[in-house]
Amino acid sequence: MMSDHRSFRNALGRFVTGVTIxxxxxxxxxxxxxxANSFNSVSLDPPMVLWSLALRSRNRPVFEAARHYAVNILASDQHGLSDRFARPVADRFAGVSWKAGRCGVPVLDGVTAVxxxxxxxxxxxxxxxxxxxRVEAFDHFDKEPLIYHSGRYATPDYLPAPR
Structure with a gap:
């Protein structure tokens, strides 16, 4: 049984997640x-993914109304970008390198997948x-991912591939 929200959050923090924008x-x-680190694959056929946003988020109306969005999976050297997009900033995109993707939405440079x-x-x-x-376009790059565990960023220490 759950004793309080902080304990529940701490227990959830034991699961390693990727970090997305x-x-x-x-x-x-x-x-x-x-x-957002609440990202998950759902289906291969058709290709689908999911993510979640707090109901109280000031960005909720924009994402609810949007026809398309992009989930940018951050690379291990992008923790500063993660911090920037997690905090209230007047223009989160100021000085950030990105381009319009195939669906017209911002795709960030340097990510490991989108x-x-x-x-x-x-x-x-x-x-x-x-x-x-429903995924309409995707791409991936050979970059180490940024991961999050127990309230802090980490990078993977890969074990040798199975033989």
């Missing part, structure tokens, strides 16, 4: 993005809104 465009065509999605399904789950996206 989810990006889209607002109604005026300005880039919007935020750090998934451009149609904003297919949204549903409330507790204090979060879960976004289920």
């Amino acid at each position: 989810v990006t889209t465009l607002d109604e005026a065509g300005r880039p919007v993005g935020l750090t 998934f451009e999605c149609v904003n297919d399904t949204r549903m409330e789950g507790g204090d979060h809104l879960v976004f289920l996206g």
Whole structure:
């Protein structure tokens, strides 16, 4: 049984996650993005992924209304970018290198993978809104991922591949 929110959060922190920045465009065509580690694969056929956003997030209306978004999987040298997109900053994209992806949404330079999605399904789950996206375009690069564990960033220490 759960004793309190902090203990529950600490228990969840024992699971290693990747770190992403989810990006889209607002109604005026300005880039919007935020750090999220609540990302998961869902289906190969059709290709689908999911991520979640706090219901109280000021970015919620933008992502709810967006036709497309991109999930940018950060590389191990991008923890500063993760921090920037996790905090309130007037213009998170100022000085950040990115380009419009195949679906028109911001794709960040230097990531280890990116998934451009149609904003297919949204549903409330507790204090979060879960976004289920149908992947329309993706790319990946041979870069070490940024990971998060127990409230801090880490990089993988890979074991030898099985024979």
